[in-house]
Amino acid sequence: MAKQYDFKTIEKKWQDLWYSTKAFEPVEDKSKKKYYSLIEFPYPSGSGLHVGHIRAFSSMEVISRKKRLEGYNVLFPIGYDAFGLPTENYAMQTKRHPREVTDENIKKFEQQLKAVGYSFAWDRTVDTTDPKFFKWTQWIFVEMFKRGLAYKSRTLINFCPQCKVVLANEESQNGVCDRCDSQVIQKEKDVWFLRIRNYAERLLQGLSSVDYSERIRTEQQNWIGKSQGAEIVFNIAEEADLKKNYPLTVFTTRPDTIYGVTFLVVSPEHPMLDFFAKGIKNQKEVKAYQDTAKTKKEIDRIHLSKDKTGIKLSGLVAKNPISGTEIPVFIADYVMMGYGSGAIMAVPGHDQRDWDFAKAFNLPIIEVIAGGDIEKEAFACKDSNATLVNSPLINGLNVNDAVNKMISVLEERGLGKAKTDYKMKDWAFNRQRYWGEPIPIVNCAKCGQVPLPLSELPLELPVLKDFSPTSDASSPLSKCTDWLKATCPKCGGKATRETDTMPQWAGSSWYFLRYMSPEDSNYAVNPKAYDYWANVDWYNGGMEHVTRHLIYSRFWNMFLYDIGAVDDSEPYKRRTYQGLILGADGEKMAKSRGNTVNPDDVIKAYGADTLRVFILFIGDYEKPAPWSPEGIKGSERFIKRVWNLQDMICDNCDTSDLNLDALIKKVSEDYESVKFNTAIAHLMTAVNTVYGRGKITTKELNTILILLNPIAPHITSEIYESVNKKDILNAKYPSWDESKVLSDTIELPVQVLGKLKGKVVVPLNADEKLVLEEIFKQDILKGATIKKAVYVKNRIINLIV
């Protein structure tokens, strides 16, 4: 009789053994197949791990342990994305250094993660705030700079006048400061950008060569936002002096509607306004409008109102390049400088925004596509079969043909060309904060912006007593006058350092490469190590990172590919995601709601194995699921039942009620397709079956233990050891015989006119004749005659009578 199930002792025993013997530290070995499974490394916050992390990490944990049992050499690394605002803010409040706080948090995370029994490669732990790591983050930035992919540009940043602090976008939702709720204002500043737009097409094309969940793929596509259309040049001139003219380029996806253009609109920030500074008669009005637009920006533009505002530029006149009609020019804030060319040709008949504007300003509306009622609303016809009207060159053509014809006309006459644009903006690569990687550039009076050579990297953060943000929206690093002074690497003259730091997304854009050779001091990623480990076979993470981190890291990897640092342009072969764990009340877990669940408490009460089973059993892995304090009891009972199996061993018992081949197949396929809840359900059914008979063979027991081991490693290790006197880590993952998955006899459902009327027992693969004989024997038809029978072998038979 085995002892009482004592999870505390058992879990401690195995964790101590695993971590002291370095059981999960992989070594490059060309004779073994490798497998690289990756989780999104956590941000080591002061509040520690929460159950959401457990769900996020457990999928790859299961896959990693399974792959090891299958004989793979598995790299399943862990690290910390440790630069960031919460740590910095907490450090400021408590008057400590972020370094100290970070180290403390990391320690806590490590201890918590080990208490769950995760099989991470601890020796390879990376920390983005470690100079040995960010040396290479800085190096990548420098390489990008050298190739013109990093540039400085004047832009608007979010600034809270109350806190006197520059805010990240995520801190200023809806134009309100996260901390003090006051209105955020926009300040102009020169900051760094990365030219991710240069990679837009490749980021889009690359999606077809990787295995990402459909939802991830479409979200990335939308984020990149490719749209095809044309650039058309409209000539604008001063009424008073027609020779003073400006070729205004507009971007449109609908060049076919050009005859419907009744006015032009440019963004309030458009450079043509400076060009015509003198020619615009109502300059004062225009200036005032520009000023309001600036303050309005984030706040009002978010709530897109139907009330269009704008100003007609008097003194200017434009011409439709195709029809020759004269049309007025407006500025309006519904046109964004950041997309297309910052100017549009307005077609009020067929674009609702233009229609609204035309109505507000009493402008003509021309129908050029038949079929709508443009008196009531714009007819935004997307049906490519609709017909063009009132358009001399393209009358009668359908939309598709009209688009093509118009583009060729424009190209012939040199008035425009086909053009593809992307919604994705360049990546604002800057923070005016202390706790981030310093940007490794110096400004030299003679040479301009000069990057630091590798020999001067890492450029470490100065030790600052006061690293609070400055009130003038510049980085706290600018207060450190000693640190600012530098010598220009090019000419040896005096220079000053850049003071902005990198955003939080920097380190996470390439950390997965560093795991391959975390200690290497000559390479960001050692080519030999890369050769063996690349690429990431399976990456799991949150949906919230799909449009930022996942795009950014693909971009960095593509860049590293371009400079020959890595051999593949796509870093992740497969990507899946997990749903959120909600509070028991069905709301998002938040300290302020008091509905958070700490994994430590769960482990104390139920043990790590029960927690691991429950977090994967709780529901569809991809969907959000509320934590259930009652539900975990089911997982606890299951684990206890597994424990009791070791007292039921009997090697000569009847096992016909449990098909091991079917069990292995179902569980294994479910693991591989992220269906952990049903995998556990199959194992529960199997355990219930043997429990019912009170007997289990050693083979059955070992199979169940190995299948369950990736999910509940401690208890399965313990039982396996006591039964087999061996460590389950050296066991072989079972395979199944496809021919034995279906049993010899089938209980076949019999339908009459699509309704279930009975069942017959027939041998596997029985033919229709045999099935019908069996049906007559049982008199399921009650004398009716069969007109037609639809028989699906081993599935069902449906009789039409």
Add this chain to the structure above:
RNA sequence: GCGGUCGUGGCGGAAUGGCAGACGCGCCAGACUUAGAAUCUGGUAUCUUCGAUGUGGGGGUUCAAGUCCCUUCGACCGCACCA
């Protein structure tokens, strides 16, 4: 507005177009207990039985629809005056 996901018992959720509700929670009954906890066994969609009805509503395709198509209502997520 655009794009996406999804509506199934009291609850979490299962169902390659082929027996709807696997598995679990909860609940009910019984067993073991002085009693409770734990454990074990059985039951648990709806309707008054017979056998009929059931996967948000309406229509369609099919021998067969939770699953496919159209339409409608609702929820959630992402993006958003994106030209």
